[in-house]
Amino acid sequence: MPPVSFPPLTALRAFEAAIRHGRMTRAAEELGVTHGAISRQVRLLEDSFGTQLMTRSPSGLVPTETGVALAQHLSRGFREIEAGVAMLRADAGGVLDVSCLGTFTLRWLIPRLGRFATAHPGLEVRLSQSDAPCDFSRGRYDVAIRVTDHDLPAGTHVTTLFAERFGPVLAPALAARLALRSPADLIRAPRLWARTRPGAWADWGARSGCAVHEGGTAYEHFYFLLEAAAAGLGAAIAPEPHVADDLAAGRLVAPFGFLPSGLSYVAVRRLDAPRKARAFCDWIGREAAG
Amino acid sequence: MPPVSFPPLTALRAFEAAIRHGRMTRAAEELGVTHGAISRQVRLLEDSFGTQLMTRSPSGLVPTETGVALAQHLSRGFREIEAGVAMLRADAGGVLDVSCLGTFTLRWLIPRLGRFATAHPGLEVRLSQSDAPCDFSRGRYDVAIRVTDHDLPAGTHVTTLFAERFGPVLAPALAARLALRSPADLIRAPRLWARTRPGAWADWGARSGCAVHEGGTAYEHFYFLLEAAAAGLGAAIAPEPHVADDLAAGRLVAPFGFLPSGLSYVAVRRLDAPRKARAFCDWIGREAAG
DNA sequence: GGGTGGCTGTGAGATTTACTCACATCAATC
DNA sequence: GATTGATGTGAGTAAATCTCACAGCCACCC
Numbered sequence: 001m002p003p004v005s006f007p008p009l010t011a012l013r014a015f016e017a018a019i020r021h022g023r024m025t026r027a028a029e030e031l032g033v034t035h036g037a038i039s040r041q042v043r044l045l046e047d048s049f050g051t052q053l054m055t056r057s058p059s060g061l062v063p064t065e066t067g068v069a070l071a072q073h074l075s076r077g078f079r080e081i082e083a084g085v086a087m088l089r090a091d092a093g094g095v096l097d098v099s100c101l102g103t104f105t106l107r108w109l110i111p112r113l114g115r116f117a118t119a120h121p122g123l124e125v126r127l128s129q130s131d132a133p134c135d136f137s138r139g140r141y142d143v144a145i146r147v148t149d150h151d152l153p154a155g156t157h158v159t160t161l162f163a164e165r166f167g168p169v170l171a172p173a174l175a176a177r178l179a180l181r182s183p184a185d186l187i188r189a190p191r192l193w194a195r196t197r198p199g200a201w202a203d204w205g206a207r208s209g210c211a212v213h214e215g216g217t218a219y220e221h222f223y224f225l226l227e228a229a230a231a232g233l234g235a236a237i238a239p240e241p242h243v244a245d246d247l248a249a250g251r252l253v254a255p256f257g258f259l260p261s262g263l264s265y266v267a268v269r270r271l272d273a274p275r276k277a278r279a280f281c282d283w284i285g286r287e288a289a290g
Numbered sequence: 291m292p293p294v295s296f297p298p299l300t301a302l303r304a305f306e307a308a309i310r311h312g313r314m315t316r317a318a319e320e321l322g323v324t325h326g327a328i329s330r331q332v333r334l335l336e337d338s339f340g341t342q343l344m345t346r347s348p349s350g351l352v353p354t355e356t357g358v359a360l361a362q363h364l365s366r367g368f369r370e371i372e373a374g375v376a377m378l379r380a381d382a383g384g385v386l387d388v389s390c391l392g393t394f395t396l397r398w399l400i401p402r403l404g405r406f407a408t409a410h411p412g413l414e415v416r417l418s419q420s421d422a423p424c425d426f427s428r429g430r431y432d433v434a435i436r437v438t439d440h441d442l443p444a445g446t447h448v449t450t451l452f453a454e455r456f457g458p459v460l461a462p463a464l465a466a467r468l469a470l471r472s473p474a475d476l477i478r479a480p481r482l483w484a485r486t487r488p489g490a491w492a493d494w495g496a497r498s499g500c501a502v503h504e505g506g507t508a509y510e511h512f513y514f515l516l517e518a519a520a521a522g523l524g525a526a527i528a529p530e531p532h533v534a535d536d537l538a539a540g541r542l543v544a545p546f547g548f549l550p551s552g553l554s555y556v557a558v559r560r561l562d563a564p565r566k567a568r569a570f571c572d573w574i575g576r577e578a579a580g
Numbered sequence: 581g582g583g584t585g586g587c588t589g590t591g592a593g594a595t596t597t598a599c600t601c602a603c604a605t606c607a608a609t610c
Numbered sequence: 611g612a613t614t615g616a617t618g619t620g621a622g623t624a625a626a627t628c629t630c631a632c633a634g635c636c637a638c639c640c
Contacts, residue, residue: 006375009299010598024617037599039618049378050386050413050566058607058616066378073374077367084363085296088339088356096340123340276340300627314588327628329589348587348636582640589634597626605618610611 007048014041015053016074019067022060095124096276097141101131103222104145104265108241112287116280123276131196136270142277145284148264157273159281161265161288165240165258166204171232172253183210183256190234191216194225200237207259226252241265297338304331305343306364309357312350385414386566387431391421393512394435394555398531399574406573413566421486426560432567435574437529437553447563449571451555451578455530455548456494461522462543473500473546480524481506484515490527497549516542531555 006012014037017027024038031038046053053067063071100109105127113125134144134153147164168186178188187210193200195218205212217234219225226243229236230251238252239261246252267284269277296302304327307317314328321328336343343357353361390399395417403415424434424443437454458476468478477500483490485508495502507524509515516533519526520541528544529551536542557574559567 006372008597009303009371012371012375013299023615025615033598034600035617036601036619040598043618047569050564050569051378052564052568055562056617060616070374070378073370073377077370077374080363080367080370081299081302082296084360084367085302087363088341088360274340274342278342279337279340282337298626313586315586323627324629325588326590326630330627333589346588350587584639585637587635587637590632592631593629595626595628597624599624600622602621603619606616608614608616610613 007045008041011041011045011048012074013078014038015045015067016071016078018042018061019054019063019071020075024061095126096143096274096280097126097128098280099128099130099134099141099144101129101145101147103226103242104239105129107243107245109145109284115287116283125280134268142269142273143280144268146266146268148266153268155271156268157271157278157281159267159269159285161267161284162241164261164263164265166200166237166261167240167254167256167258168204168235169226169238169243169247169252169254170229170235172250174232174234175253175255180255183208186235186256187211187213192219192225192228192234192236193217194219194222194236196222197237203261204237204259207261208256297335298331301331301335301338302364303368304328305335305357306361306368308332308351309344309353309361310365314351385416386433386564386570387416387418388570389418389420389424389431389434391419391435391437393516393532394529395419397533397535399435402577405577406570415570424558432559432563433570434558436556436558438556443558445561446558447561447568447571449557449559449575451557451574452531454551454553454555456490456527456551457530457544457546457548458494458525459516459528459533459537459542459544460519460525462540464522464525465543465545470545473498476525476546477501477503482509482515482518482524482526483507484509484512484526486512487527493551494527494549497551498546 014027014031017030018024018038021027021030024042025035028035028038042053051066052064053070054061054063109127116125117123128141130144131146134146134156136144136153136156145161168183168189170189174189178185180186180189191201191213193216198218201212201214201216204210217228219228222238222242225236226238226246228234229238230246238254240254240258243252243254247254265288267281269281304317304321307320308314308328311317311320314332315325318325318328332343341356342354343360344351344353399417406415418431420434421436424436424446426434426443426446435451458473458479460479464479468475470476470479481491481503483506488508491502491504491506494500507518509518512528512532515526516528516536518524519528520536528542530544530548533542533544537544555578557571559571
């Protein structure tokens with residue numbers, strides 16, 4: 001319960017706004033509540049003091065002498081508080097720099113970022129693409145999203161998003177033409193791979209027990225790789241979250257599903273990162289869980 | 291929901307207290323909550339701004355630069371609010387003057403007044419005895435409790451307490467000696483009456499259909515009347531609430547029960563009475579109803 | 581190294597506060 | 611008398627706040 005030295009601050013605020021506007025309806029608009037809420041708060045305040053603070057009339061409110069004196073104190077008090085909050089808001093907005101895997105960004109994070117923006121107005125998330133190992137020493141970003149195939153730097157907090165699952169994907173038409181019956185049959189498909197993940201086919205082969213041939217067509221970015229696969233140029237090894245939408249849309253098929261890659265997607269921040277970095281990591285952890 | 295321009299005031303207050311004390315545990319003591327509540331409120335504040343406001347250590351809290359700045363604004367703001375509240379509390383305590391029927395006061399109100407005092411600390415109820423018609427023009431009291439046998443002044447608010455029921459009461463021994471079988475037998479009892487209610491016997495006679503004789507012994511105050519009746523000196527016409535305790539204690543008996551007198555006990559206040567008058571009337575109305 | 585004390589953090593659930601909705605009442609205006 | 615715009619309130623819901631009961635951490639002491 002509130003300390004005995006104060007009535008509810010909500011009631012004080014409602015009262016101050018009502019007096020300042022001269023009407024409960026206007027105060028309600030300012031505070032984002034119904035006039036009934038203002039009426040109750042003011043009534044509660046008057047009851048708790050045993051003193052009438054305003055008279056009501058159809059043309060609005062008139063404070064009593066006591067009410068005027070109280071409202072003046074409250075106005076000054078709330079203005080001071082408002083000044084502090086505004087100062088903080090000006091500071092605290094700004095930008096959060098997030099270093100992120102390119103394709104993950106495009107296909108998983110960006111579609112969800114609107115919810116973060118809604119929850120944190122005034123805070124801009126600035127994304128940069130990288131799959132280099134985390135290096136907070138240069139201060140270029142506050143949070144890094146990575147797959148845990150690199151040693152993570154000491155003195156960081158790691159938020160696990162989800163375990164990676166990966167598997168071969170290709171266009172439906174190509175899959176039909178190749179009459180694939182088992183994962184081993186993929187050896188007949190043209191092999192596509194990304195320079196960012198050169199060992200993907202070998203890793204998958206080791207996990208699935210399938211022989212995989214070498215060579216095939218290399219692409220600079222994973223995004224191009226998936227476009228090529230969707231165009232029927234061959235099969236690619238892709239992490240599940242990157243292709244979930246394409247699978248749902250029927251642009252790609254994953255005839256043999258996905259296997260755990262042994263890796264995890266993580267969000268990493270320095271232990272002493274700004275609070276907004278923690279807010280972001282908490283948020284993205286919840287998004288990944290949900 | 292709170293206005294978008296402010297985070298929860300409760301959180302701001304918790305934060306300010308924590309910084310001022312340098313410890314959440316001390317802030318919790320001041321605000322009358324557990325340290326867990328303070329911890330959550332501060333965390334909520336930091337999350338909503340995306341900014342760390344303090345660092346925690348086993349030796350206590352250290353505000354960040356941002357936190358210091360915010361806390362200074364908040365301290366000034368809350369001090370201003372506190373000054374207004376203190377001013378009001380000083381004003382609003384004081385005294386409520388209640389003019390009340392003497393015996394009603396003694397026998398019904400005073401035993402209950404402790405509950406009012408508990409609910410309204412700092413507010414003294416000053417009772418004065420009177421059964422004269424209400425006259426708020428002299429400003430001698432804020433509330434008058436009366437029986438509605440007088441015209442009530444215009445421009446007042448009336449809270450009905452309960453309808454009066456009255457009837458004859460006398461000592462058990464006298465009742466036994468007189469071998470009363472019906473109300474009419476009361477004509478054999480010595481007739482006691484109060485100067486404040488000279489027409490009581492006649493009123494009761496009219497309502498009960500019994501002949502009542504005139505004369506008998508007059509007392510200045512109703513209290514004396516009841517003492518005389520309890521001493522076996524005769525029968526008196528009493529309102530039920532005045533003698534409830536004596537009946538329960540066996541000091542008096544009401545062999546023929548009580549009849550509605552056509553009157554009501556009411557609490558009356560001016561329409562523009564101080565808020566504490568309304569608080570009192572609301573309270574006494576609830577006590578009468580319960 | 582282990583024990584103690586005092587600090588903060590948090591899951592889960594309970595309690596309290598605050599609010600909405602849908603009306604009612606009142607007074608001013610036309 | 612009807613309309614408009616103000617405040618008041620019963621009943622129920624939603625949200626906020628809090629408690630309880632622990633856990634974890636660090637400094638200090640032995």
